[in-house]
Amino acid sequence: VSTLVFLEHHGNELQKGSLGVLSKAASLGGDVAAALLGSDVEPLASEAGKFGAARVFVADDRALEAPLPQPRVDVLAHLVREHSFDTVLFASSVLSADVAAGLAARLDAGLNWDLTDLASEDGRLVGKRPALGDSVYVDVGWRSEPRIALVRSGTFDPVASGGQAEIVSAAVALEDFSTQARMVEQAHEESEGPSIEDADVIVAGGRGLGGPESFALVEALAKALGGAVAATRAVVDAGWYPYATQVGQTGKTVAPKLYVACGISGAIQHKVGMQGSGVVVAINKDPNAPIFEYCDLGVVGDLHEIVPKLTELVQARKAA
């Protein structure tokens, strides 16, 4: 088995999700390499060795500066063909999904997505994926090589194994059509607080807050717990909170150690975005809310009373 893992980076940091996938690939064995594409990214390459890459292919080129998928397909396709990788793994993201699908079409390769586990069974790679609103778990496979997979975000934690990677320079030869799309303005890292996908604690607010002003309660609890604030689709659509904080099928997929859901009824579209969370606490005044079916502690009550009190208690405990 020889596996290539696509490393996504942002703001001079390798993304936790891709390092998690890299660690998983290393645990499955075989020859594991990583691909790092961008401009002035070489300094990040050695980091990948710690998470299990024996080799890191670095394509450092101005044309790869913007996080656009098509030039990345060109570079990866070349790497896969030249080094005969039989498996290419991605941690799912807006960028990675586009790269993986473009690569599948380029290489005439099978792509499985939304995987929540990877296993080697009788010598063949099997992906596990929840389907139909996670009502059924499906084992998926590939009929040919290379096999391409997108892993659901937050699935694997990075595990530092402490290795040294060999850094190899990768060729950059781009197709004409790949460079036609151009980044006019690139999103900047939000400086305040941890991004919700990397947060160990998330406090999320839903329609049960009653109005945008009640997000102050959620923010205060998140601050006390050292966590990030998230929102549901309903309240983002209503303009109460920014899209970047949205958890769910059409937003982010998160897997914090603690997820506190305040005033969230818990539609399936929300569930798929947070069910990988460790401990889930739900506060809702409707005892029939679906979220009570998938939480560890369900509290039926008024969040406007409970949340501020909880915030004070957490603050007092941390101060002690």
Next chain:
Amino acid sequence: MKIAVCVKVVPEPTAVRRIDAGTKRLDRAGEGVLNAFDVHAVEAALQLKEAEGEGEVVLVSLGPPKVLEALRKALAMGADRVLLVSDDAAAGSDLLATSLVLARALERESPDLVFLGQQASDSDGAVLWAALAERLRRPLVSQVAELTVADGKLTGKRQTEFGYDVIEAPLPVIVAVSDAINEPRYPSLKGIMGAKSKPQETLSLAELGVDAADVGEAGSKTEVLALAEPPARGDSLRIEDDGNAAERILEFLAEKRVL
């Protein structure tokens, strides 16, 4: 301006959906509906056509003949015609096979823009556009929440995990729109009445020039190996707030060592 919209008819998402244990495919026997995410793509195409004051919106789909009924909703919204690729041999197509068929159908139409919705609600797939852009060798802009077309170029604002990017690409271009891009219109009575008489062309794989060996299960490079019940979550504790809920939550968090 010619705009193609790739649309999919999916099982009603609120109905009980199941994967057939024998074929390991999604049971599509029930009534199908237009994938809700695709409705936003149709709306975006119609708005663009209206802004341009001229043009054509063509729906391109792959599926059995019965999907025409569900596609009529998009015609009723204002789309001009349907090109449906329908062939028994295409059943069970994965991403690779589906993108091959749709790419051939789109080549036949040579539209200025190809629109797609952000996800298929049955497969949870959000990947088709990138495979199509690759096969058609055209630029791609995905997750677009706002767009403008001027001077032969598309400018799209897209949502990523990090905020909003603005991307520009020359036509012809493949565009996947987010469902935040618009509030789709409801078909008017006149639209509904007129939908039935709009052109609906159905092509077989042979008519499209696609080899049946490259599509369906034969042409797919992925497979479903087994089905299983989802893992059960541990027992959950339920309390009613009697004034002490905050204390009990704190205790629980301490016990679980997540403070």
